[in-house]
Amino acid sequence: MHTAVTDLLGIDAPLVGFNRSPGVVAEVSRAGGLGVLAASAYSPAELDAQLTWIEQQVEGRPYGVDLLVPVTTAALRGSGDRATLAAGLRAQIxxxxxxxxxxxxxxxxxxxxxxxxxDGELIANLDPSGVPALLDVVFAHPIALVANALGPPPPTLVERARAADVVVASLCGTPEHARRQLAAGVDLLIAQGTEAGGHTGTIATMVLTPEVVELAGDVPVLAAGGIATGRQMAAALALGAAGVWCGSVWLSSHEDISxxxxxxxxxxxxxxxxxxxxxxxxxxxxxxxxxxxxxxxxxxxxxxxxxxxxxxxxxxxxxxxxxxxxxxxxxxxxxESFFIGQVVGGFAELRPAGEIARTIIDGCATRLAELADLK
Ligand SMILES: Cc1cc2nc3c(=O)[nH]c(=O)nc-3n(C[C@H](O)[C@H](O)[C@H](O)COP(=O)(O)O)c2cc1C
Known part of the structure; x- marks a missing residue:
């Protein structure tokens, strides 16, 4: 199944799997898609170990990383070391x-x-002084894609990705977000609809995807939010997306660490x-x-x-x-609760992540063939 995204990323099928579990990431890449590790929960040393392990599993197949490069808020400016930062923030509660x-x-x-x-992990993620060390780890590995979780990627991320020939991707929940991401120089847009698990806007994937495709020009778009089956993947391709970015579905896998x-x-x-x-x-x-x-x-x-x-x-x-x-x-x-999208209603049992990926890809191919037969 060839699209602009399979060519851009060097993968067999335009399916990207986002998850914080290295096991899921490796299995999605092994199935012919692209596994992307949600790295925001890991210190530089932990991330280094996770990426090394993934590389051993994927045997040269591409994989990616999703970072949360910190925003500088008024609360953080001039805050000194992490303990002072944490105490200052705590005092505001x-x-x-x-x-x-x-x-x-x-x-x-x-x-x-x-x-x-x-507060350890949280403060580490908010402390801008930790960014260079994190980026050093990320770009020391042969990643194919880097995404930034919240907001447009900062110039330092884009510059380092360009130098390392790494694709820069970014999530958008509105056409306005997409315009800002394009201005920041992203190579790949992810149009994420409200159905999605995690931070999400109010526009449905069905409406947002063609809006973003329309304004993206030559920049390929992945559809995200509400995609967990081959039929949904085929629908995303029909909307003009060059592939899909799935998050929730992997929480129904054995490898997911939730x-x-x-x-x-x-x-x-x-x-x-x-x-x-x-x-x-x-x-x-x-x-x-x-x-x-x-x-x-x-x-x-x-x-x-x-x-x-x-x-x-x-x-x-x-x-x-x-x-x-x-x-x-x-x-x-x-x-008890956790981030999850509306596709949770389709979870029937826990399955291996690779099997989930192959089922989505094969189901999409079947549906596309059925559609081609429509008179
Ligand atoms: C448990 C969970 C955690 C998430 N955390 C992040 C994150 O840290 N960074 C990010 O860019 N997106 C995050 N997302 C959103 C995903 O990247 C993706 O856009 C979304 O899951 C797609 O919609 P779906 O949940 O319907 O598959 C998260 C999603 C889930 C389900």
Whole structure:
């Protein structure tokens, strides 16, 4: 199956698989698509180890990396070292919010859990001084694609990618985002509709994809959001996309590293069971609806804080909920949730990631052949 994207990336089928689990990334690339590692959760040393492992698995096949190159916010400017940065941000969290989360955990009887370092990963992601080390690791590996998670890629990322002959991709949720990404010099646009898991806008993939294709000119477009089957992939190609970028579907794979309790809830969910909400990160993101959302939406509950204060407020609570839910704790299971798109309604069982990728690719080819037969 040849499109502008298979040529650009040197892959057999225009399917990109986004996930934070190296096992998923390797299997998607081995199946003929492109696996992309969500790298925002890893330190430079961890990322180096993950990328080395992926390379051993893919045996020369292309793969990519998705980064969260930090935004500089007013809160971060002139903040000094990471401990000072964390303390300064923590001081901005109102007592009302801290009490609300504490009382919620007490009401659901959530145990204390294993102590962990608060804010570590989060602050590392927000600290602009960590970027050069991260980019040094990324560009020391033979990646085929680099994507930036939030906003247009910064000039330093684009320059380093150009020098290393690496494709720069970027997600957009509106035509305006797409124009900004094109101005920043991206080689590949990802039009991500509201159906998607994770941070997402309000425009449906069906509407957004042709809008972005129209303004992208020669820059190829991947459709994202609501794509987990061959039929959906064929529909994306029919809309003018040169391929698809899938995220949620891999959470139904064996290789995905999400807590087992979350994956079980996904298998039982329908396509109506997601919610686009600020209660997890402070920015609207699609996730599985749970008692956590019901509690935040009740009258008298505080409004979610902006990023990064909301994740700082709740990160310890989520570590405790995930740990207790995995141990079968009833209250934790009621609260348990994670980022997921509307395609969750189609999850029937956990399967190997490579099998999922091949099923989507083969299903797309079948559907395209059926469409070609239409008179
Ligand atoms: C669990 C999860 C985490 C995500 N995290 C990120 C992220 O860190 N960076 C990013 O660029 N996109 C992220 N996304 C969005 C995906 O890149 C992708 O655009 C989206 O999943 C596509 O829609 P789908 O979920 O319907 O497949 C995430 C998606 C999911 C499901």
């Amino acid at each position: 109102p007592d009302e919010h801290v009490r609300f989360v504490e009382e919620l955990l007490i009401r659901y009887d959530i145990p204390a859990g294993t102590p962990h370092e608060p 807590p087992v309790s979350v994956k079980r809830k996904f298998l039982a969910a329908t396509s109506s069971d997601t919610v686009r909400s600020k209660v997890r990160t402070g920015k609207p993101s699609r996730q599985l609806r749970s008692a956590w959302h019901d509690e935040w939406e009740k009258e008298g509950s505080p409004a979610p804080l902006p990023l990064p204060l909301q994740p700082m407020l709740i990160s310890d609570a989520w570590a405790r909920i995930d740990e207790a839910a995995d141990a079968g704790h009833e209250g934790a299971l009621a609260l």
